Structures are given as structure tokens and as C-alpha cells.
Amino acid sequence: MIGPHMASNAALAIVMLREAGYAWERLAAALDGRRIEAAVPGRTQRVSGESGPAVYVDFGHSPDAFEKTLAAVRRITPGRVLMLFGADGDRDTTKRFDMGRTAALGSDILIITDHHPRHENPDDIRAELLTGARAAVSATEILEISPPERAIVEANSRVGDGDAILWAGPGHQDYRDIRGVRVPYSARELARRALAAAGWAPPAPSWVVPYPRDSTPDSDPTRPA
Known part of the structure; x- marks a missing residue:
């Protein structure tokens, strides 16, 4: 920690x-x-190995949590800090602007993606987060990438040795809530697989993978193509 x-x-x-x-x-x-x-599962948990970018998965999902955790990661990172996050649907919408703004102020690269949309349109959630991020007076590169499976792969393509990725929100959870359906999901495992695909050598998972290790389920199987 x-x-x-x-x-x-x-x-x-x-x-x-x-x-x-x-x-x-x-x-x-x-x-x-x-x-x-x-080590507390999903609390600024490092899922990367000794080489390549340091990748942390965290459960924080508020402006205050973002500010504290970004500062902590920045303090131990010699290179750039990339932040990846989404927001809960059907929850407090008033904090979304500040979540986006705080994330943009504390990172060098910001990728806004999806989290638990529940019964909200994930496009609308991301739009609110982007409004806050773009209101920040910073030189941060801001991207919108959905679904998170693609976002974490893109995140890994933009960093290297000495850099860090902070994926905030999902923490230790092993599902995503999509229109009332709990879809098996693990941000820690997705991050680990993205590292491996990028050529780094992440350690074996210390968590239970909620789906077969040789497959990754669609992010939103209930969403029409």
C-alpha cells in the first residue's frame, strides 16, 4: 500500500x-x-512485474480518492502517470464532473471508459466525466475508449518502463453490473493480460479469475450489436 x-x-x-x-x-x-x-486486494494493488510499467488497480471512485491515490502513485513514478477510470451508473451523479477534473489534473494521460453502467447509458456517463476532465486547466492527453477491455490494451500501448497506470474504480470486484446483470469481469486480470500481450512479464494472478483463463467475455453481452 x-x-x-x-x-x-x-x-x-x-x-x-x-x-x-x-x-x-x-x-x-x-x-x-x-x-x-x-497488501489489500484491489486497493492500489500492483498487478505488474518488475519490468515495464507499474500497473495498479484500485477501488477508489471519488474525487478525494483520486487526488490522494494519484499523488501517491506520482511520488513513486519516475515517468508518466496514465489514469484509467469510469463511473457508477444509478449512483451519485453530482461527483462526476469533479472526478473527471481531478483525474485530468493528476495524470499525464487520461482514458475515460466504462465501469458499472447499471441502467444508465454508458455513453452519457462518459460524457459527464469528459466534461469535467476537459474543464481542467492541464496539458493532460484525454481519450475516451469503450469498452474497458479495449481501454486497458490502449493504455499499455502508451506507456513503458518508468511509467505507471492507475486503473481506478473496479478494485477487487469480479463483475460488472450491466442493466441488472452481473457480468463476470476482473480488471486485475484484464490488466495482467494486457501487460502480457504488450510483451511484459506480469506475475501469475493471486486472485480468482471469474471466467476461463483462455477467454475474455464480451464487456456487455446484453447490448445489441
């Missing part, structure tokens, strides 16, 4: 352990001179 906000969470965890009765000496021994690796 990366970023000052995660450090704050870790500090709170230490306080909770102390309140639960753990001795300071035991906590200090665990922390003294060591780097504690903590």
Missing part, C-alpha cells in the same frame, strides 16, 4: 493494536528498521 493516506491508516491500526493489549515493545520490534509489506 502506498501514500500518506495509507500511512495514516497504518498508524490507526497501530493504535488499535495498542488498545487491544499489544505491548509497545512487541509493536516496536515489528516496526524497527523493517519495511512491512501490506
